[in-house]
Each structure stands twice: as structure tokens, then as C-alpha cells.
Amino acid sequence: MVDDATIEELRQAVEALDDGDPGPFASLFAADAEWRGIPSGRLWWKRVPS
Numbered sequence: 073m074v075d076d077a078t079i080e081e082l083r084q085a086v087e088a089l090d091d092g093d094p095g096p097f098a099s100l101f102a103a104d105a106e107w108r109g110i111p112s113g114r115l116w117w118k119r120v121p122s
Contacts, residue, residue, distance in 0.1 A: 085096040
């Protein structure tokens with residue numbers, strides 16, 4: 073079960089991200105996590121219908 077303090081930390085991080093500040097959200101990731109964006113603006117794992 074997740075405690076109220078954790079829920080509040082997540083809520084604040086998402087609110088900051090929504091306001092354009094990714095810092096609090098990014099601080100929730102593990103130190104060795106690697107962020108990977110979507111290459112070329114497409115969903116590379118989806119097949120394009122032919």
C-alpha cells in the first residue's frame with residue numbers, strides 16, 4: 073500500500089510537470105534510469121499498415 077506522503081509527492085511532481093517544470097518529476101526516477109524519447113516523433117514499435 074502506498075502512503076499519503078508518497079501520493080502527495082507524486083501529485084506535486086505531476087503538477088510541476090504540467091506547469092512546465094520537469095525537475096520534481098525527473099527526481100523520482102532512479103539514479104541509473106535512462107530516459108528515451110520517441111525517435112523521429114513516431115511510435116517506432118507500431119507497425120505502419122501497408
